[in-house]
Amino acid sequence: MSASTLSYILLSLFLLLAPQTLSAQSYRSERYTCEKCEGRGMVACKKCKEAGTYDCKKCKGKGYKEKKGKREKCQHCDGSGILTCTDCNGNRTIICSQCNGQGKYEIRYCDKCDAKGYSICRRCHGKAFSYTTEYVKCRKCNGTNEVVCPVCKGNPKGPTECSRCKNRGKVTCKNCEHGMVREKIRHACPVCDGTGKEDCGYCGGKGRYKSYVHLIPD
Numbered sequence: 001m002s003a004s005t006l007s008y009i010l011l012s013l014f015l016l017l018a019p020q021t022l023s024a025q026s027y028r029s030e031r032y033t034c035e036k037c038e039g040r041g042m043v044a045c046k047k048c049k050e051a052g053t054y055d056c057k058k059c060k061g062k063g064y065k066e067k068k069g070k071r072e073k074c075q076h077c078d079g080s081g082i083l084t085c086t087d088c089n090g091n092r093t094i095i096c097s098q099c100n101g102q103g104k105y106e107i108r109y110c111d112k113c114d115a116k117g118y119s120i121c122r123r124c125h126g127k128a129f130s131y132t133t134e135y136v137k138c139r140k141c142n143g144t145n146e147v148v149c150p151v152c153k154g155n156p157k158g159p160t161e162c163s164r165c166k167n168r169g170k171v172t173c174k175n176c177e178h179g180m181v182r183e184k185i186r187h188a189c190p191v192c193d194g195t196g197k198e199d200c201g202y203c204g205g206k207g208r209y210k211s212y213v214h215l216i217p218d
């Protein structure tokens with residue numbers, strides 16, 4: 001498979017559920033010749049292998065059925081043994097589904113998002129995260145608001161009273177207010193859900209889409 005065929009297939013998949021409208025000023029367009037039908041708009045009928053007809057299955061193409069040694073005309077094919085292909089109506093070819101029989105198609109690229117389908121999130125500027133300031137439990141004192149006395153190392157039973165902790169062995173934690181500290185907490189941006197991107201409002205997040213209609217002949 002060639003690289004262009006592959007990219008075409010990927011593009012087709014991408015465009016499958018694309019919206020059919022973009023406002024006129026917000027896109028540029030390019031026209032392509034349909035790869036599947038090579039611009040003809042028609043492709044070979046697979047059902048009849050381009051024959052236009054196929055053998056009647058009821059009589060296996062004989063046109064009659066054996067019944068008690070007697071030949072009976074096959075009603076299904078009216079005795080002909082062949083049936084006109086219902087997919088192509090005997091025309092051997094069918095309308096190309098890739099271009100809707102146009103032989104070419106147009107791809108419209110959204111100018112507002114550079115055909116990417118998204119823009120950078122305005123809330124987080126693409127960082128995907130936002131911050132809030134919240135009170136959390138102090139890690140130094142584990143929320144107790146007291147830490148071990150740095151002078152007596154929590155062991156005040158010496159010959160003289162520890163002047164720092166008054167023999168309590170503990171002093172008030174300087175790191176926090178009543179055991180709590182304010183901390184910046186990182187969250188996934190709620191606007192873009194942690195992606196850093198916002199769907200483009202002009203193209204519905206598709207970036208580009210395929211159009212068969214409104215093709216002006218060139």
Ligand SMILES: [Zn+2]
Binds near residue numbers: 081082
């Ligand atoms: Zn038949």
Ligand SMILES: [Zn+2]
Binds near residue numbers: 049050053
């Ligand atoms: Zn056919």
Ligand SMILES: [Zn+2]
Binds near residue numbers: 036098
């Ligand atoms: Zn085609």
Ligand SMILES: [Zn+2]
Binds near residue numbers: 115116118203206
């Ligand atoms: Zn767009």
Ligand SMILES: [Zn+2]
Binds near residue numbers: 138140173
């Ligand atoms: Zn503390």
Ligand SMILES: [Zn+2]
Binds near residue numbers: 149165
């Ligand atoms: Zn002390």
Ligand SMILES: [Zn+2]
Binds near residue numbers: 196
């Ligand atoms: Zn965001």
